[in-house]
Amino acid sequence: MTSTQRVPFLKGHGTENDFVIVPDPDGLLDLPAAAVARICDRRAGLGGDGLLRVVRSAAHPEARDQADEAEWFMDYRNGDGSIAEMCGNGTRVFARYLLHAGLVEAGDLAIATRAGVRRVHLAKTGDVTVSMGRAELPEDGVVVTLGGRSWPARNVNMGNPHAVAFVEDLAHAGDLLAVPPFSPAAVYPDGVNIEFVVDRGPGHVAMRVHERGSGETRSCGTGACAVAVAAARRDGLDPTATGTPVAYTVDVLGGSLKITELPDGTVEMTGPAEIVAEGTFDPTWLTAALA
Secondary structure: OOOOOOEEEEEEEEOOEEEEEEEOOOOOOOOOHHHHHHHHOOOOOOOOOEEEEEEEHHHOOOOHHHOOOOOEEEEEEEOOOOEOOOOHHHHHHHHHHHHHOOOOOOEEEEEEEOOEEEEEEEOOOOOEEEEEEEOEOOOOOEEEEEOOEEEEEEEEEOOOEEEEEEOOOHHHHOOOOOOOOEEOHHHOOOOOEEEEEEEEEOOEEEEEEEEOOOEEOOOOHHHHHHHHHHHHHHOOOOHHHHOOOEEEEEEEOOEEEEEEEOOOOEEEEEEOOEEEEEEEEOHHHHHHHHO
8 A cells, every 4th residue: 555645444343343444446455464454453553353345346356256246345354464255244334334335225235255245135224134145064073172171163164164162151261362272273274263152042142252363353243153053953953954944143242143044044144233433544654554
């Protein structure tokens, strides 16, 4: 990023999973990993669990083949600058931004992501529903070990990898500052999001999560979907077999999400998304910080 022109940004969150939003419709900004990490730094930057770059699908090499279905591509980066395939809370916030900016109208729309096109139902106010696609359930799982305790973790892929461990107490997850140890490591060669889950009642669970590349976050949308699917299978429920939808409320540190798995296997996530601030930053600050 070498331009001296000020760069617009917004801040938004979905159940307190927060993001810096950078509009770049023509895909002109150069945002290497180090720049994203500095922007997301909560003390030396703008602060966020991740960054959402808003690019027209036709202008981004990773999304051109989706341009016929979805005009806008969510170029999502983790807080450490690494690239991620998908972010559920980020998709809701991305959709809310598109409406806020007048780029779409309320109703149904499609958003291109690295995990494929995601369908969204967007009301003018209130919750946003995202069709998250089907969960994949690979047979190979891992064992997560923390504080002298070990738990088997269910392998669930929601376009990005998850390991879901059911525990007795969410405090057993510790501080989640570092990646929780798991084995065998070969199951997740590119890293994994790890969820720790407790039951709150019928169809109701609570979770904490260590997000790959971000540490513990207040919420993880794909993680909540993975948790709901894992809980359903643990409870002997499979809507693709019974033809009956299965719904779970998933409490996260920043609120609650409603996750529904439909008879065709599609997982829907419903929850809030808010834009809370907007402004500009001086790219000379970023250039100097990275020098």
